[in-house]
Amino acid sequence: MDNQAIAEKHQQMLEELLNEYTKATVLTKPEKAQKLMGQVDLMADSKEGLEMLFEQIPNLTEAGIFKGSPWEDASKLVPTLVNGTLKSGHPNSTIEILSELRLLSVAKGKFDLEGLTQEEAANYIQEVVVSNLEFVFNEPQEETRLVMSKHELSKVHSLFKFLSSYTDYEQVKAKIAEELYLICEQRPVVTEKQRKIIAWVKEKIELNPEDPEDQKLLSFQRSIYRPTKRSVGHDFRSYRQLLSTLSEDELKEESGEISEMMLKHGLVSQFQASLLLHLVEHKHLNLVPVCLGLNPTGVARFNEMSTYVMQLITEVIDPFNAQCIYGLGKMLENGILSREAVRSGLSNLLSIRIHPEVEKRILKSTRTPHEKVSPKQYLIGAVFRILGQPLGVGQGNNPTCQSARGISMWSQHAPAKLIHMIQTAAVYDDLTFRFEGREIKYSTTPQGLVQVLDHNLDAVSVTLVPMLDRVYNEMMRLASGRGEDPHKWVNPALYGQWIQMGFASAYDYMSDAIIDFDGFVKVFYAMCHPDYNGGNRLVYPNPVGIFITSAKAEMLGFHAVSLLRVDVDPKGELRAYFLNPNNEGRQDWGQGIKPSVVGKGEVYGESSLPLHQFAARVYAFHYNTLEATDKMNNVPEEKVQRVRELAKESWGKSYNWLDIRKKW
Amino acid sequence: MAKCYALLGWSLPVIESMQKLGKPYVVVSFPDFQAYAEENNIPFVPYKFNEWSDTSNSLDLLEKLRTFDADVAVPLFEETVEWAGALNSIFRDDPRVLNRAFLFRNKAMMKRKALIGGLRVGLFEEVYNKEGVKKFMDRLNEANLQIDGEEDSWVHIKPFASAGTVGHRLLKSKEDIDRKCEDGDFPCLAESHLPGTEFSCEAFIHGGKIRFLNITEYVKLGYSNFIPEGHRLNSKRDRIMNEMQKLVNIFGIQYGMIHPEWFLTENDELSFGEVACRIPGGHILELASKAYDFDALGAFVCCHDPNLTEEELNELLPPLDARPSEFYGNVMIYPRKNQISQLVIPEELKEEPYFLDHTLVPPLTTQKLDTREGFGNHFGTVNFKGEDPDRMRELLLHYENVDFYQ
Structure with missing residues (x-):
């Protein structure tokens, strides 16, 4: 059937089912409503379907579809509850969608509803849109990804597309x-x-x-779109022509302006690539660091190895591969490029031939691949970005927090190993790892957690993640059945030997319960709390397993983060600073626990929480067995109880708790 | 006209039909339903059908029904067939009505009756343990002139008194008997496998005559069926009608509706499977209502009333030779995994011109499924409607194998 015929059929079915629903007595109304809602559910995932539903909404309302439900009295609806209901799936999400259409109909003056003015309805829709920007931009958050199916996501996304065509954006600008x-x-x-x-x-x-x-x-x-005054009215090509008419001073001005803009938001324009390539081509050696926005340390390092950096720029940077300029700058500043092994690794990368399968993945991950830029350029560009912004590594819409965490850790602490891994993976589309004396090879292990990779990732991640995910999964398989969390053995094997051997887990596999949570918290504080661990700082990131909880503090699932440091924030509060590979700034874990990403002493890419709140979501971490056991007794009881209460009242409700003492 | 119908069991669509037809009724069902009935002004007598004692029996129930002036009993569930039989034998002052009800509740007795009356049935026997089934299979093999190394003849076992596919097992070999039979299955009926197309009939009977006959074509037993019957069965309609009337005569059924299952082989031999006299499963009456545009549930109830007039009958039932132009079919969806987390409606279904509607509901978070009894509880039904019965069959077969739950 063509789309027109399908639409007509849906229209007809909706009318028929609505008719049956209207005619049914109270006895069989629920059953007819179920069928009717099934049809609404089918139609709600497209614009055409929503338009038909919008046409029918006065009839649906009058037939009593909202009757006896929490949606009955439209004047009592709360915009902030919409998000949660939409995530709860059909039939709740379906009736919620109808409810929004009903309010929109009132707002447009097409339908009168008692107790609700046109203006109130319009305000309501406005607020719903504002509090659901994740759906407007179709960028679901971690929690959303966990709970919503593809069809549900497309229903909700269609709704917001529909609502946004009727929304006045003046109101949402600030948001x-x-x-x-x-x-x-x-x-x-x-x-x-x-x-x-x-x-x-x-x-x-x-x-x-x-x-x-x-x-x-x-x-x-x-x-x-226009990072400098001179770029206004140009595209990056005509801008490059303009550059050749500029004097040295003007170019300096241009470089300063453009890098300032880049540093402000971390976004690089195509113009900046044009400028940088122009500067390199015309040997404006002193202006390159300005254009890269380098701090004095960065400038010094650039001057040390300018020939090498200029070669990298010439071979990798392109207006269609511009974002990596920011990474390159940061790489120079953080000193990674000063390591001989890193420079050798990058030089090797410049001469590899990438496996066709990997090339395919890289091109798929590039939103607008350009013929002038080779997959290798994209890959090396992504290496710059990852080495320059190790805390900016994300998992995309994939359940691969483990792999993202690994890439981030290696880029800080084992960059040359990472580059070598990328090289092997890119050339052979294969990768091997050691695990307890065995070799685990990607190409000969079964499927991992990812069924279909979301390619909305950087080129390094699309190269490595499918392999890391499988290797990780295979390690987990080999280490399972030992009566303890397999991560105890998998984390050190996957991430590297600098992961501590001690492994604390709040959950006990044998008894299927939370055992000695108090002891667990004490060991955690003895590992990272400066008041009880002898004032030590964390040296390497600690791979930590946390419970993900909803805004209502209900248990949703598990997640992998890295604890990076514990420090006092500008206001004097002790906070845990951690890497959350899902890159979300607006999270609510319930009980007032809302990880912050900016303004509480975070470095770019870090998330943070007051330490006790973080502790209340942790279920597993690594520690030094030689240290922790004697330091854990320093931790005062009231500190432990504060964490325990938060834990027990949230994810803890999903488990049995046993308070027998355990030897840590 | 009946003064009051006693509806034994619980079915909201039936109650709704009674209300719409304006017929007097009282519902007799388990006490669990009492609150709902009171809330919705449904005349109601709570009764525990699963208890049979000095204080729980048909005479006691009869007393309770007196205030309602009930004079016709209608079984809605398989388990209420004897209760209805007992009540109706009193109402009609005919003790054999109860005996007839027992006939519907004992599959061995039912088959013997059919055999005596001259219907073609498979070989059957009452069996008491696994050994009995093996011996039955031996005798069947012998009769089928099995040569060494040939496969065993197929045997079905069924509980004497269960509805539909509950407890039904197909045994293809001796190993199957050891593997699939459980001690709790016995005693039960063992019977030879009947080949051919399976279909059911829904015959609305009044005064011992079939007044309307629906034929339901089974695409796959327990999964899918459609109404009216396809071309081949339709070409045999007269023969089927004859056999059906024969069945009615043999069983001596005067009022109500019967729902037997038949098998038609390639050589046009018609064999009787089994018969029930309550509301059939598989949403058959729902489909029949739509296909023939009548109130099949209301007609089902009213046919039990000996005093129903000819005019009323004609009003309630479609003409005997009615042949709808559109076919209505459904497929029942069972999750195919032990653990499911989401409902996925395939795009191709949404674009299918025959697709009508569905009653599938998403699972509760991640749902673990109970082991299946019979074919288990289906999670919902997908309905189709269209003009070509062959296309209908194709669709039903296809969607039976689609994973709606993942």
Whole structure:
């Protein structure tokens, strides 16, 4: 059937089922409603379907579809509850969608509802849109990914597309500006999300340069579309021509302006690639560090190895591969490029031939692959980004927090090993790991957690993650059945020998219960709390397993993060700073536990929580067995109880708790 | 006209039909339903059908029904057939009505009756243990002139008194008997496998005559069926009608509806499988209502009333020779995994012109499934409607194998 015929059939079915529903007595109404809602569910995932439902919504309402439900009295609806209901799946999400259509119908003056004015309905829709930007941009959060099916996501996404065509964006500008700020302040390696939002704003919203709120959004736009005054009215090609007419001083001005813009939001424009290539080509050696936005340390390192860096720029940078300029700058500043092994590794990468399968994955991960840029350039560009922004590594829409965490750890502490791994994987589309004396080979192990990889990742991740995921899964398989969490053995084998041998888990496999949680918290504090661990700082990231909980503090699932450091924030509060590979700035784990990503002393890419709140979500971590056991007794009881209460009242409800003492 | 129908069992669509037809009724069912009945003004007598004692029996129930002036009993569940039989034998002052009800509740007795009356049935026997089934299979092999190394003849075992596919096992070999039979299965009926197309009939009977006959084509037993019958069965309709009337006569059925299952071989031989007299499973009456545009549930109840007038009958039932132009079919969906987390409606279904509607519900978070009894509880039904019975059969076969739950 063509789309027209399908649409007509759906229309007809909806009318028929609505008719049956209307005619049914109270006895069989629930059964007829179920069928009717089944049809609504089918139609709700497309624009055409929503339009038909929108047409029918007065009839559906009058037939009593909301009757006796929490949606009955439209004046009592709460916009902030919509998000949770949409995530709860059919039939709740379906009736929620109908409820929004009903309010929209009232707002448009097409339908009268008692106790609700047109204006109130319009405000309601506005607020619903504002509190669901994740659906407007189709960028679901971790929690959302865990609970929603593909069909449910497409239903909800269609709804918000539909609602947004009727929404006045004046009201949501501030929210979007904040959203962009929160994303950019984490300096993610993959910048597609913010670019998508910025492009969307450019297309949909008229901005006023005089308005301070609009200036925020304009600043994001400028960083991509017109980073310098001279770039206005040009594209990157005509800009390059313009550059050859500029004097040395003008070029310096241009370099300063453009790098300032880049550092502001961590976004690189195509213009900057044009400028950088122009500077390198015309040997403006002193201007290259300015254009890269380097700090004095970075400048010194650049001067040390300028020939090498210029070669990298010439071979890798392109206006269609521009974002890695930011990574390159950061690599120079953090000193990674000063290591001989890293430089050798990168030089090797420049001469490899990439396996066709890997090339395919890399091109698929590039939103707009350009023929002028080779998959190798994209790959090395991604290496720059990862080595320059190790805390910006993300997992995309994949259940691969383990792999993302690994890439991030190696890029900080074993960069040359990482580069070598990338090289092997890229050339052979295969990878091997050691595990307890055996060799685990990607190509001969069965499927991992990822069924279908979401390619919304950087080129390094698309190269490595499918392999790491499988290797990890195979290690987990080999280490299972030992009566303890297999991560105890898998983490050191996967991430490296600098992971401590001691492994504490709150959950006991044998008794299927939480055992000696108090002891667990004490060991955790003895490992990382400066008051009880002898004032030590953490040296390497600690791979930590946490419970993901909903905004209502209900248990949702497990997640892997790295604890990076424990420090006092600007206000004097002790916080855990950690890497969360899902790159989310707006999280709510319930009980007032909301990880922060900016403004509480975080370095770009870090998330943070007050230490006791973080402790209340941890279920597994590594520690030094020689140290912790005698230090754990220093931890005062009241500190432990504070954590215990939060844990027990949230994820703890899903488990049995046994308070027998355990030897740690 | 009946003063009051006593509906034994629980079915909201039946109650709704009674209300719409404006017929007097009282529902007799388990006490669990009492609160709902009171809330919705449904005349109700709570009764425990699974208890039979000095204080729980048909005479006691009869007393309780007196205030409602009930004079016709209608079984809605398999388990209420004897209760209805007992009540109706009193209402009609005919003790054999109860005996007839027992006939429906004992599959061995039912087959013997059919055999005596001259219907073609398979070989059958009552068996008491696994050894008995093996000996039955031996005798069947012998009769089928089995040569060494040939496969065993297929045997079905069924509980004497269960509805539909509950407890039904197909045994293809001696090993099957050891593997699939459990001690709790016995005693039961063993019977030879009947080859051919399986279908059911729903015959609405009044005054010992079939007043309307629906034929339901089974695509796969327990999974899918459609109404009216396809071309081949339709070409045999007269023969089927004759055999059906024969069955009615042999069993001596005067009022109500019967739902027998038949097998038609390639050589046009018609064999009797079994028969029930309650509301059939598989949403058959729902499909029949749609296909023939009548209230099949209301008609089912009313046919039990000996005093129903000819006009009323004509009003309630479609003409005897009615042949709808559109076919209605359904497939029942069973999850195919032990653990399911989501419902996925395939795109191709949404675009299928025959697709009508569905009653599938998403699972509760990650749901573990109970082991299956009979064919288990289906999670919902997908309904189809269209003009070509062959296309219908194709679709039903296809969707039976689609994983709606993942």
